[in-house]
Amino acid sequence: MLAQIKKKIKSSEIYKSIFRHGYEDTQRNRALMVVDNVFLHLHPVRVSRHAVNYGYTWGMGGISFLLFIILTITGVILMFYYRPAAEYAYEDMKYLMNDVPFGALIRNMHRWSAHLMVITVMLHMFRVFLTGSYKPPRQFNWVIGVILLLLTFLLSFTGYLLPWDQLAIWAVTVGTNMARATPFLGHQGPFGPELGMRPDNDIRFLLLGGTQVGPPALLRFYVLHCIFLPLVTAIFLAVHFWRVRKDGGISGPVPKKI
Amino acid sequence: MHNLLKILGNPDNFPIIILLFTVYGFFIYAMKKAKRNDERGVPYEADESDKVQVWPYLVRVEFIAAVAVMAFVLVWSIAFDAPLEEPANPTLTPNPSKAPWYFLGLQEMLVYFDPWIAGVLLPTLIIIGLMAIPYIDINPKGNGYYTFKERKWAITIFAFGFLVLWVLLIFVGTFFRGPGWNFFWPWEEWDPHKVVAITNVDLTELFGIPTHNPDGTLNPVASVLGGVFVIGYYAVLMPLGWFLLKKKLPDFAEKFGLTRYIITSYLLLTMIALPIKMILRWTLNVKYVWVTPWFNV
Ligand code: HEM
Numbered sequence: 125m126l127a128q129i130k131k132k133i134k135s136s137e138i139y140k141s142i143f144r145h146g147y148e149d150t151q152r153n154r155a156l157m158v159v160d161n162v163f164l165h166l167h168p169v170r171v172s173r174h175a176v177n178y179g180y181t182w183g184m185g186g187i188s189f190l191l192f193i194i195l196t197i198t199g200v201i202l203m204f205y206y207r208p209a210a211e212y213a214y215e216d217m218k219y220l221m222n223d224v225p226f227g228a229l230i231r232n233m234h235r236w237s238a239h240l241m242v243i244t245v246m247l248h249m250f251r252v253f254l255t256g257s258y259k260p261p262r263q264f265n266w267v268i269g270v271i272l273l274l275l276t277f278l279l280s281f282t283g284y285l286l287p288w289d290q291l292a293i294w295a296v297t298v299g300t301n302m303a304r305a306t307p308f309l310g311h312q313g314p315f316g317p318e319l320g321m322r323p324d325n326d327i328r329f330l331l332l333g334g335t336q337v338g339p340p341a342l343l344r345f346y347v348l349h350c351i352f353l354p355l356v357t358a359i360f361l362a363v364h365f366w367r368v369r370k371d372g373g374i375s376g377p378v379p380k381k382i
Numbered sequence: 383m384h385n386l387l388k389i390l391g392n393p394d395n396f397p398i399i400i401l402l403f404t405v406y407g408f409f410i411y412a413m414k415k416a417k418r419n420d421e422r423g424v425p426y427e428a429d430e431s432d433k434v435q436v437w438p439y440l441v442r443v444e445f446i447a448a449v450a451v452m453a454f455v456l457v458w459s460i461a462f463d464a465p466l467e468e469p470a471n472p473t474l475t476p477n478p479s480k481a482p483w484y485f486l487g488l489q490e491m492l493v494y495f496d497p498w499i500a501g502v503l504l505p506t507l508i509i510i511g512l513m514a515i516p517y518i519d520i521n522p523k524g525n526g527y528y529t530f531k532e533r534k535w536a537i538t539i540f541a542f543g544f545l546v547l548w549v550l551l552i553f554v555g556t557f558f559r560g561p562g563w564n565f566f567w568p569w570e571e572w573d574p575h576k577v578v579a580i581t582n583v584d585l586t587e588l589f590g591i592p593t594h595n596p597d598g599t600l601n602p603v604a605s606v607l608g609g610v611f612v613i614g615y616y617a618v619l620m621p622l623g624w625f626l627l628k629k630k631l632p633d634f635a636e637k638f639g640l641t642r643y644i645i646t647s648y649l650l651l652t653m654i655a656l657p658i659k660m661i662l663r664w665t666l667n668v669k670y671v672w673v674t675p676w677f678n679v
Contacts, residue, residue, distance in 0.1 A: 158441075170435050171433065172431045174427040174429075179415070180427060186444055191451070232460075232462065243397060246401075247405065250409070254528060256524040259522065259524075259525040260516075260525075281482060291394075293471075302488075303502075305497035306502045307498055310498075310502075376427055376526040
């Protein structure tokens with residue numbers, strides 16, 4: 125009876141239009157599993173055996189990407205409850221932590237995944253260095269990687285301000301105070317005053333929309349954190365993954381010449 | 383002791399513990415693999431260069447890793463709440479104010495350099511330097527497997543920059559810095575009134591040349607001498623290195639080329655300038671090497 129229903133479903137037009145093939149254990153079918161799937165076809169059909177080994181890649185690139193996805197999903201949920209205005213931001217955080225069902229869990233996951241991603245991206249870079257994987261033909265993918273590293277830091281840093289508590293504004297104050305000292309463009313930097321830089325027109329002012337970390341800075345960091353930086357990161361990630369494949373997949377020793 | 387527990391108990395510091403264990407742990411692991419490969423001559427990775435199908439062999443490991451990471455994040459998030467302190471108050475500065483942990487290395491550099499160097503110039507050079515690595519390192523060996531023997535210099539320099547100047551400084555910034563960014567042992571109570579006698583002097587003053595005249599204006603002799611130190615550091619060591627290289631390793635120097643050498647040696651000398659300045663501070667209390675009306679180094 126059940127078997128019959130199962131068979132009926134599996135041979136229906138709807139089922140077949142969604143799942144084009146079953147789990148048949150043949151070489152051909154395994155290849156089709158990858159090629160016919162928009163998510164899996166990021167992969168090649170076959171990879172060398174050492175590339176599957178955790179001991180080689182440490183899995184850190186893939187884990188960084190997974191964390192990026194977790195962050196996107198939890199981030200969207202947080203956005204439902206959070207308003208980037210100085211009078212609401214902190215209250216919304218309190219509300220999230222205390223009253224929203226699973227609010228604290230979502231926020232914790234967002235926070236800890238963000239920290240973890242900074243770590244895994246650094247480890248990924250370290251692995252790529254130690255296996256010499258930036259050597260030809262992968263030089264430019266390393267450069268793209270460095271941009272991704274920078275974007276990861278910026279995402280993390282702009283997000284740090286959003287809870288709008290003491291920890292947030294002072295950590296961001298310490299960070300952005302550096303911008304005051306930018307040569308030529310900051311009002312305390314070398315040759316800044318000579319070029320007419322003041323607290324209210326230098327590069328830090330541009331970044332914060334004010335002379336200190338205030339409501340305009342909150343809005344700016346919010347827009348950067350939730351829209352601009354994730355978008356740019358997604359684009360660079362696409363290029364990064366594309367190039368991993370175009371450069372011949374995961375690096376490995378050149379096969380011995382016979 | 384109480385203070386150490388407080389630092390360790392701060393949930394925002396937990397990532398630093400993970401960082402320390404994973405970074406140093408992975409480094410030891412990688413060096414073990416490198417040693418095995420080097421001893422054997424042919425890397426073990428080469429034994430596994432035959433192909434396997436992505437479905438199921440790769441998808442399977444990815445799936446396991448994904449489940450493990452999600453479980454880890456979930457447990458961590460159930461166990462520890464993300465911090466939420468008092469509402470933002472621009473008039474109440476906490477002491478110490480620390481940057482997020484991944485920037486503590488930069489904040490630590492502020493002890494030794496002015497913000498335009500520690501906060502702007504060096505971070506920019508770190509990014510540019512990282513991007514330049516594939517174009518600077520022309521050694522074709524060690525591509526796609528763990529090795530130390532074939533890339534001694536590259537690995538030593540990178541490991542020093544990453545493990546010491548980046549990760550270790552983050553560690554110091556977290557555990558050893560208290561109010562006023564003064565040095566405290568991790569088990570020491572943070573005393574906000576700790577006064578550290580400021581006995582720092584400028585390098586030129588060690589040679590008996592005061593930085594400032596009695597009337598408070600800058601002493602041009604000191605300023606010029608400081609400039610000689612800083613510019614001389616590059617102007618002497620860069621050509622010196624080039625001539626040594628050409629003499630000892632002429633083939634390599636030829637392949638490496640002058641442009642690449644200038645960029646590499648500039649980046650390297652700048653990186654080494656950080657520990658040099660740190661040591662000058664610890665041993666001779668040097669504040670600035672070079673004082674000018676516009677900037678200090
Ligand atoms: C958001 C951050 C990043 C993500 C999500 C990411 C993701 C990945 C993934 C999934 C791979 C496949 C191999 C592996 O998992 O190790 C990879 C390879 C690679 N990544 Fe990244 N990456 C990131 C940042 C970086 C950084 C910071 C660098 C270097 C500075 C870098 C350089 C490379 C290179 C050169 C490869 C090719 C490695 C090889 O063929 O062995 N990536 N990346």
